[in-house]
């Protein structure tokens with residue numbers, strides 16, 4: 078409202094509230110304008126026949142504001158308003174090449190988080206953004222930050238921080254597709270590029286990496302990059318994705334603050350599906366005037382995901398149960414979350430003994446193995462993958478229609494408590510962008526108390542069943558959402 082106060086009075090006498098327009102489009106009250114020979118704003122001479130016209134548009138807006146008919150749009154949580162907004166890309170951004178790339182990617186309309194966060198990013202404020210998994214957060218910060226880049230200025234302008242290599246790769250690929258033909262260079266931190274090999278070492282440290290406008294990397298690798306490159310600058314935008322996970326570590330906070338201290342006017346964007354108190358207190362301490370964009374009811378799971386609880390019958394092991402389930406399953410792709418890599422390897426070996434091949438993913442695989450598995454998932458070559466929580470966050474695979482929680486995620490610092498965030502993010506691997514999804518919790522007797530805490534925390538009541546057909550039907554019902562993947 079205060080922003081409008083100045084617009085409400087005549088800029089010449091500061092009294093009159095009924096405003097008229099000059100031919101050159103400037104405002105003033107009728108009394109003042111009739112006394113002038115030239116425009117008080119742009120000095121354009123008035124012709125003899127000049128007659129001010131009432132500024133109806135502005136008067137209408139003032140009337141609406143005064144009668145409080147104008148209200149900022151309230152976040153609504155239905156699926157339609159989550160994925161489709163009244164905005165279109167041309168209302169939000171002006172860069173024609175970026176709009177072309179968005180259209181090439183078939184992103185017809187901005188999602189709600191994109192429509193709400195992009196204008197705030199463009200105003201160079203520090204922003205905290207929270208929105209359900211799969212609602213387009215990556216696109217929102219990538220588009221918002223790319224639109225601020227001047228490609229002719231050969232310097233780093235955006236840094237995107239992640240906590241795993243997989244998320245870094247995903248950021249780099251989204252940035253690259255959106256930056257195509259814009260002249261904007263996108264790079265990710267790579268070990269060999271950062272340090273070079275000793276033979277080619279040159280005292281000119283900038284030798285190793287060509288300049289880049291956007292740099293995607295883990296906190297650690299970007300920290301090293303800043304050390305090697307000795308970067309300091311005026312305006313740089315930093316995105317911290319999955320900020321609640323990254324800011325859990327004091328070491329990360331120190332590294333991030335060291336990086337930020339090298340920049341005169343850093344803009345920081347904190348993103349997560351679950352903005353924790355840690356994130357908010359970081360913002361409170363280090364990011365003055367940060368504003369928050371929240372597109373979800375607190376503590377709520379994506380309503381498009383159906384949840385089931387299945388318990389092994391007496392005498393049956395969980396391994397047997399999950400084998401019976403997946404060997405009969407007609408899903409498009411399924412991820413089975415386990416808590417430790419040993420559990421994962423054991424489960425994979427059990428399936429293999431039954432003559433059933435599955436893939437296994439964890440942080441201890443080599444980089445090339447991990448890259449190959451992710452690529453195979455994206456190409457639809459993998460149907461069932463067993464994974465630790467490394468794929469619990471950020472992993473975006475369009476065909477993934479089923480999540481199985483083989484183990485209940487536990488809080489690493491108190492194993493008697495569940496890890497609520499990990500559960501939330503696991504479930505968020507399915508039901509992404511307008512699609513529906515299914516989550517099955519396999520619950521052993523000893524896990525009941527942990528799961529009860531999760532269910533009451535998120536206020537959910539998964540359907541309890543031992544009838545596989547019921548679950549298969551639910552997956553089948555969703556199958557139309559996955560046909561085109």
Ligand SMILES: Nc1ncnc2c1ncn2[C@@H]1O[C@H](COP(=O)(O)OP(=O)(O)OP(=O)(O)O)[C@@H](O)[C@H]1O
Nearest residue numbers: 184186187188210211212213214215216471473510
């Ligand atoms: N405007 C859009 N129109 C159509 N599809 C979109 C749009 N924005 C994003 N998507 C697609 O939606 C999917 C989910 O997007 P994204 O990975 O950015 O979600 P997210 O909110 O970051 O999820 P998470 O919290 O799990 O990281 C992606 O496959 C992406 O290509």
